[in-house]
Amino acid sequence: MAIYVWGLVGIVVFYIAMLGVGIWAGTKQKNHGEEEVMLAGRSIGTVVGFLTLIATWVGGAYINGTAEVMFTTGLAWCQVPIGYSLSIILAMLLFVRQMREARYVTMLDPMQQKYGSQVGGLLYIPALCGDVFWTGSILNALGSSLVVILDIDSRISVIASAVFAAAYTIVGGFYSVSYTDVLQLILIVIGLLLSVPFAYQNEAVSKNVLSSTNWVGKVERADLGEWFDSLLLLIFGGIPWQGYFQRIFSMKTTKSAQILSVVSFFGCVIMAFPPAFIGIVAKSTDWANVEGFRRNVSDSEGEIILPLVLRYLTPNWVSFFGLGAISAAVMSSADASILSSSSMFSRNIYKAAFRPKAGDREMLWVLRISVMVIATLGAITALTVGSVYYLSYLCADLIYVILFPQLLLIIHWAQGVNTYGCLASYFIGLFLRVLGGEKRLGIPAVIKFPYYDEVTETQKFPFKTLCMFCALSAHLLVSTAARLLFEHRYIEADKWDVLKAFPHLKSRNTDTEFRKGFDEISMSGTYKGTEKVGIVNTAAVTEKIGIVNTAVVTDSTDDIKNSIETKKDYSTS
Incomplete structure (x- = not known):
């Protein structure tokens, strides 16, 4: 009962402290401008940036999920830490310099600038799903932990965490998120490092933990395709x-951003060691002899193995600090996901597609409402989906298949891609991925790729990577085909470029028509008399080619008028 009371008090104090730091950080805002709220005015230093990125990556799903998989399947299948850590390095190598030089605010900006606001809105959907699933996974981690350690209903903890994370994000935007991340990362480190030695010293834990190889795990030959598929999914x-x-x-600066990525890679890898060791300890524990527990733990309880260790293998006061680490990890990742999706919605959907002239105050309120909506969606996901580790995979799924090919091509081959390739890639990737099935979401496998396991209903072939390559190839092929057809005039852009992907060709066609109409009018003797030139020429050309390029016509008319007046002056003289 003591741990319940003091633990509950501690959680309340922790949440109030986070809210206080968030409100204080919000006072650093100089104005309510877009870059100030979403990017802290591009003024974050290297140390704060390093801490906030690690805190964002090392979320509840990262910590709880690592302990879960080390307990259930072993090191061989513990891919989340290494996969997500490597993704930071690759993102730095492939995108940081180019995207910073372009001064983008969100990752959807280059796509929206190229393809238009409507297509940009379509690309927001997989990004939103990724953030919602990620938020759900970390809230799920906290809910399961509080149930085990404090006997609190998981629904209460999930909802409370979502509310507090949304609250200080609304107050201070990216300033609040960054500075609360600093405090949260400190709590994560203290809580985990304190818990590990006490858990290891418990009498029920076998002292040959590391000498035993039962925690290493094994990848069967039949599972190699699935293993590589999962790893590539996490990385890219x-x-x-x-x-x-x-x-x-x-x-x-760009240099500090690159340094941040490299250092954060090592930081994220190091942060995986404590929860991984806790998973090993749990696997080497005789749970039937643990005081207060007295039963075996099955693999189906893997998602709560970290809070079980904290509750039953450490003293109460240590368990309290461990719970603080989990809570801090959850909040640090939840606020980041909530703010990122809200930023993309307010900028790339609301402003770009509906209200281009929206002012700073209006955009601020749209951002705040978006924060509340996305926090609610994350909480609903946390309450309806089971495994934390499964959610951490699922959140990267659509992003890997759909969004990664789009971002790669728009940054490294922007001149070669177009809207036709973008849409083909999007729907082909989505179509193949859905037909591949997702058992835990109740989606049956319509396409059964090679080595499909009928018993477990599992795709053993690396089909997600295949879907990604199909989406990438479709983008390249369709974009190239569309460019050849329109640029070589096999298809007229004026009539058939319905997605407006080749406006330069339309301009060229219009200019050709203008010159043709201009010559016809000149040959008919329209330019007799200076007083008629401005009116007759513009009207005639407008009738000939439409209202497009009227400004060009007017400019040409002025040139002709000046020429005629010059001749008249010359003849008079």
């Missing part, structure tokens, strides 16, 4: 996240 699906780019764009 971990790149197109606004949470990462928001921190990169907020840094003062």
Whole structure:
């Protein structure tokens, strides 16, 4: 009962402290401008940037999920830490310099500038799903922890966490998120490092933990395709996240952003060691002899293995600090995901597609409402989906298949891609991925790729990577075909470019028509008399080619008028 009372008090104090730091950080805002709220005025220093990026990556799903998989399947299948950490390095190599030089605010900006606001809105959907699933996974982690350690209903903890994370994000935007991340990362480090030695020293834990190999795990030959598929999904699906780019764009210089990525890679890898060791300890524990527990733990309880260790293998006061670490990890990632999706919605959907002239105050309120809506969606996901580790995979799924090919091509081959390729890539990737099935979401596998396991209903073939390559190839092929057809005039852009992907060709066609109409009018003797030139010429050309390029016609008319007046002056003289 003591741990329940003091633990509850501690959680309340922790949440109030986070809210206080968030409100204080919000006072650093100089105005309510877009870059100030979303990117802290691009003024974040290297140290704060380093801490906020690690805190964002090392969320509840990262910590709880690592302990879960080390307990259930072993090191061989513990891919989230290494996969997501490598994604930071690759994102730095592929995108940081180019996107910072363009001074983007969100990762959807280059796509929207190229393809238009409507298509940009379509690309927001997988990004939103990724953030919602990620938020759900970390809220799920906290809910399961509070149930085990404090006997609190998971629904209460999930809802309370979502409300507090949304509250200080609304108050201070990216300033609040960054500075609360600093405090949260400190709590994560203290809580985990304190918990590990006490858990290891428990009498029920076998002292040959590391000498035993039962925690290493094994990848069967039949599972190699699935293993590689999952790893590639985490690496490349971990790149197109606004949470990462928001921190990169907020840094003062490009060099500091690159240094931030490299250092954060090592930081994230190191932060995986404590929860991984806790998973090993749990696997080497005789749970039937643990005081207060007295039963075996099955693999189905893997998602709560970290809070079980904290509750039953450490003293109460240590368990309290461990719970603080989990809570801090959850809040640090939840606020980042909520703010990133809200930023993309307010800028790339609301402003770009509906209200281009929206002022700063209006945009601020749209951002705040978006924060509340996305926090609610994340909480609903946390309450309806089971495994934390599964959610951490799922959040990168659509992003890997759909969004990664789009971002890669728009940054490195912008001149070669177009809207036709973008849409083909989007729908082909989505179509193949859905037909591949998702058992835990109740989606049956319509396409059964090679080595499909009928018993477990599992795709053993790396089909997600295949879907990604199909989406990438479709983008390249369709974009190239469209460019050849329109640029070589096999298809007239005036009539058939319905997506307006080749406006320069339309301009050229219009200019050709203008010159043709101009010559016809000149030959008919329209330019007799200076007083008629301005009216007759503009009207005639407008009738000939429409209202397009009227400004050009007027300019040409003025040139002709000046020429005629010059001749008249010359003849008079």
